[in-house]
Amino acid sequence: MTTIPYITVQLIHIQGPLKGQIQELSDSEILIGRHPDCQVRFSRDEVTLSRVHARIVREGNRFKVVDQSTNGTYLNGVRVPDAYLKDGDVIMFAEGGPKVSFLTRTSTAPPADAMPAPLKPEAVRQAPPPLPETQPPVEKPPGPRTPPPSRAAYPTPPVARATSPNGPVDNVTIENVKVPFAIQYGPTLKSYHSLPIVIGKGSGCDFVINHPAILERHAQIFFAHDQYWIKDLTGESTLMIDGRPASRQSALTPDMQLALSSQGPRFRFLGGGRLAEIEDALPQDAPPDTTPKPAEAPPADKPGSPGKKSGSLFKKFFS
Numbered sequence: 001m002t003t004i005p006y007i008t009v010q011l012i013h014i015q016g017p018l019k020g021q022i023q024e025l026s027d028s029e030i031l032i033g034r035h036p037d038c039q040v041r042f043s044r045d046e047v048t049l050s051r052v053h054a055r056i057v058r059e060g061n062r063f064k065v066v067d068q069s070t071n072g073t074y075l076n077g078v079r080v081p082d083a084y085l086k087d088g089d090v091i092m093f094a095e096g097g098p099k100v101s102f103l104t105r106t107s108t109a110p111p112a113d114a115m116p117a118p119l120k121p122e123a124v125r126q127a128p129p130p131l132p133e134t135q136p137p138v139e140k141p142p143g144p145r146t147p148p149p150s151r152a153a154y155p156t157p158p159v160a161r162a163t164s165p166n167g168p169v170d171n172v173t174i175e176n177v178k179v180p181f182a183i184q185y186g187p188t189l190k191s192y193h194s195l196p197i198v199i200g201k202g203s204g205c206d207f208v209i210n211h212p213a214i215l216e217r218h219a220q221i222f223f224a225h226d227q228y229w230i231k232d233l234t235g236e237s238t239l240m241i242d243g244r245p246a247s248r249q250s251a252l253t254p255d256m257q258l259a260l261s262s263q264g265p266r267f268r269f270l271g272g273g274r275l276a277e278i279e280d281a282l283p284q285d286a287p288p289d290t291t292p293k294p295a296e297a298p299p300a301d302k303p304g305s306p307g308k309k310s311g312s313l314f315k316k317f318f319s
Contacts, residue, residue, distance in 0.1 A: 009030060
């Protein structure tokens with residue numbers, strides 16, 4: 001008998017009032033809008049959004065976004081009445097409105113919110129005691145006493161090395177495992193369905209980061225012992241976890257802050273196989289300087305200059 005897989009939808013807010021939040025939903029129909037019944041609900045002040053702006057509907061093992069708004073729903077920059085979704089798609093609700101990145105996670109076990117509640121401690125304590133044996137055990141007649149074996153016959157097993165998420169771990173075996181993982185760095189959001197993956201500056205890496213402090217092959221993400229790990233490939237102990245130097249192999253725990261070097265970039269492990277960049281505050285977020293300044297003549301444009309500063313790559317991605 002074929003079992004229906006459990007699919008969890010992950011909506012990563014990359015633009016709008018909920019930017020930075022990640023919602024995990026297992027409903028067969030997800031409503032997005034300003035109405036209180038919407039699972040993805042925006043403030044009533046978002047007047048460009050309809051009360052029920054769009055729906056994400058599950059059809060078998062696929063998901064479709066359906067527009068129900070006045071100002072439209074955009075998939076990867078194109079306005080659509082409805083369309084099937086795939087991992088990594090970017091949905092925008094109204095032109096210039098909130099944006100989310102669509103991801104799915106498939107498992108054979110139901111999500112935590114669908115699991116039955118565990119038994120209360122009172123119910124366990126009130127369980128009836130086991131029934132007594134129906135027959136008494138047969139006692140064997142005493143025989144000649146045998147001296148206990150020497151300690152040499154039972155060699156002491158090796159003591160396991162104590163480890164912690166930030167402690168020294170150098171004996172974890174890395175194997176290919178089919179588990180989900182997603183990385184967000186700047187405007188780039190990439191998901192994977194199996195590990196390990198390699199992070200670095202080289203073009204042959206699975207996730208390429210163009211940063212002056214990143215080496216060609218900088219770090220490796222893998223899965224072992226039911227948790228995610230990171231391995232330092234630099235040989236220079238450049239990784240830092242929560243502000244402290246990390247060991248060569250370190251387990252990742254939710255809300256852990258990870259710096260690939262002392263100069264960055266920095267990430268936060270969100271749990272569930274999700275690694276998101278920790279962004280510094282943009283300059284325009286600082287309070288404006290109200291101190292009056294003398295008027296200055298505008299500087300002349302350099303030859304060949306368009307006379308206008310281009311926005312950052314991050315702004316262009318979300319525009």
